[in-house]
Amino acid sequence: MAAQRKTSRYVVPIAVAGIAAATIGLVPALAASGDPDLPEITAQQLIEKIAASDTQTLSGTFKISTDLGLPAFDGLLGGLAGGGSGEGSADPSAQLTKLVSGTHTLKIAADGPERQKLTLLDGKERYSLVHNGDEVWAYDSASNQVFHEKGAGEAGRAPEKELPASPKALADEVLKAAGDTTSITVGGTANVAGRDAYRLVIAPKQQGSTVEAVTIAVDAATGTPLKFTLDSTSGGKPVVDAGFTKVDFARPAASEFDFAVPKGAEVTEGDQLEKDHAGKAPEDLEKALGDFGLGGAGQNGPEVVGEGWTAIATFDTGEAAPKTEDAPKEARGFLDALGDEVSGKFGSGTVFKTKIVNALMTDDGKVYVGAVTPQALVDAANAAK
Missing domain, CATH: 3.30.310 (TATA-Binding Protein)
Incomplete structure (x- = not known):
C-alpha cells in the first residue's frame, strides 16, 4: 500500500504531459489572399460552414505529429498508473496512447456513426481498430492479440445534446461567448490532401499564454476540418500537427469494416479485461x-x-x-x-x-x-x- 501511494504521487507531474486547456472565443475577420484563390469569407461564415457540414462517409490517410517538448515516456504513464494493459495488448486504451508523442500515420474509414475503422501504421507492425454496428474489434499484429467488445454501439453512444437550430445560430453563440480574450481570422487559404481549404486561425489576445495559435484547415466545398495545428509561443515544431494527406468522401466498401480473427491470435473480451483489471x-x-x-x-x-x-x-x-x-x-x-x-x-x-x-x-x-x-x-x- 505504501509503495502504491508513493507511485501515485507522481501521476500529476507525469500527467501534465497529456493535458492542454484553453478557452477559445471568436472574432470575425475577412479572408486574406492566398493560394488557392477562393472567394472571400468571414470567420462567422466559415464557422457556419463547419457547423453545417454533414460529412458521413470518408476514407483516407491521416498523419499526426506531436511534440510536447518532453523526454521520451513510452509506457511510463501506464506503468505509474498501476498496471494498465501496456505493451503487447490490443486494448485501445493502451495502444492509442502512442499518438501523444512522435509521428504516426493512420488509415481512416467511416460510414456514418455505426461503422469506422482506424489502422495505425508504425513500421512493419499494424494496429487496427474497427467499429461495426454494436461490435468493436482491435488487432495488434506485433503481439497477435485481439480485443473484442460487444454492445459498443449503444454503450459508446454519446448522450443527446440540445444544439442551436441552425449553423448560423451556433456561430452566433460561439461569437457571443468570445469575449475579449481571443481573436479569430481567416488566415488565407491552403491545399490539404489535394483539396482547397480555408485556414481558420484562432489566437489569444492575452499575454502569458503558451498558445501561439490554433489553425484549422476547413474544406472549402464540404466544411469538413482537414487539418489541425497547435503552435506554442516557444516556437519550433508545432505541438500538434494532424491532418489528412489523402482523403476521399465517397462511401467505403462495406467489406472495409469486416473483421476476422487472425489464425492463432489470442482474443480478449472487453468484459473479461474489465474484470481482470478490477481494483x-x-x-x-x-x-x-x-x-x-x-x-x-x-x-x-x-x-x-x-x-x-x-x-x-x-x-x-x-x-x-x-x-x-x-x-x-x-x-x-x-x-x-x-x-x-x-x-x-x-x-x-x-x-x-x-x-x-x-x-x-x-x-x-x-x-x-x-x-x-x-x-x-x-x-x-x-x-x-
Missing part, C-alpha cells in the same frame, strides 16, 4: 488523482484563477510535494528533464514544463496548472500568499 488501474488512478486533490467522492473541484487562455487551476494536495529521488526509478530521468526548481513569496517548489501546459507544485503541496508560462504560475502562487 487496479482505474481505481488506482482515481485514488492517485484524489491524493492530488483531483476528483473522487467528496472532493472539491479546483479553484480557477484568471480567465480565458491564461486561466490557472489551483488546488491543495494536503501533503508535501514529491521529490525526484523518491520517485520510481523508471520515472526519475523523466522528472529531472521535466522539472525546474523555483522560489518566490510562496516558498519553493518545482515547475513541470511542456510546450503548452505547465504545472507548479509547491513544497507545501499546492498545485497551479494551466496553458501559461512558468512565470505566470509563480505569480499566481505569490498572489495567493
Whole structure:
C-alpha cells in the first residue's frame, strides 16, 4: 500500500504531459489572399460552414505529429498508473496512447456513426481498430492479440445534446461567448490532401499564454476540418500537427469494416479485461488523482484563477510535494528533464514544463496548472500568499 501511494504521487507531474486547456472565443475577420484563390469569407461564415457540414462517409490517410517538448515516456504513464494493459495488448486504451508523442500515420474509414475503422501504421507492425454496428474489434499484429467488445454501439453512444437550430445560430453563440480574450481570422487559404481549404486561425489576445495559435484547415466545398495545428509561443515544431494527406468522401466498401480473427491470435473480451483489471488501474488512478486533490467522492473541484487562455487551476494536495529521488526509478530521468526548481513569496517548489501546459507544485503541496508560462504560475502562487 505504501509503495502504491508513493507511485501515485507522481501521476500529476507525469500527467501534465497529456493535458492542454484553453478557452477559445471568436472574432470575425475577412479572408486574406492566398493560394488557392477562393472567394472571400468571414470567420462567422466559415464557422457556419463547419457547423453545417454533414460529412458521413470518408476514407483516407491521416498523419499526426506531436511534440510536447518532453523526454521520451513510452509506457511510463501506464506503468505509474498501476498496471494498465501496456505493451503487447490490443486494448485501445493502451495502444492509442502512442499518438501523444512522435509521428504516426493512420488509415481512416467511416460510414456514418455505426461503422469506422482506424489502422495505425508504425513500421512493419499494424494496429487496427474497427467499429461495426454494436461490435468493436482491435488487432495488434506485433503481439497477435485481439480485443473484442460487444454492445459498443449503444454503450459508446454519446448522450443527446440540445444544439442551436441552425449553423448560423451556433456561430452566433460561439461569437457571443468570445469575449475579449481571443481573436479569430481567416488566415488565407491552403491545399490539404489535394483539396482547397480555408485556414481558420484562432489566437489569444492575452499575454502569458503558451498558445501561439490554433489553425484549422476547413474544406472549402464540404466544411469538413482537414487539418489541425497547435503552435506554442516557444516556437519550433508545432505541438500538434494532424491532418489528412489523402482523403476521399465517397462511401467505403462495406467489406472495409469486416473483421476476422487472425489464425492463432489470442482474443480478449472487453468484459473479461474489465474484470481482470478490477481494483487496479482505474481505481488506482482515481485514488492517485484524489491524493492530488483531483476528483473522487467528496472532493472539491479546483479553484480557477484568471480567465480565458491564461486561466490557472489551483488546488491543495494536503501533503508535501514529491521529490525526484523518491520517485520510481523508471520515472526519475523523466522528472529531472521535466522539472525546474523555483522560489518566490510562496516558498519553493518545482515547475513541470511542456510546450503548452505547465504545472507548479509547491513544497507545501499546492498545485497551479494551466496553458501559461512558468512565470505566470509563480505569480499566481505569490498572489495567493
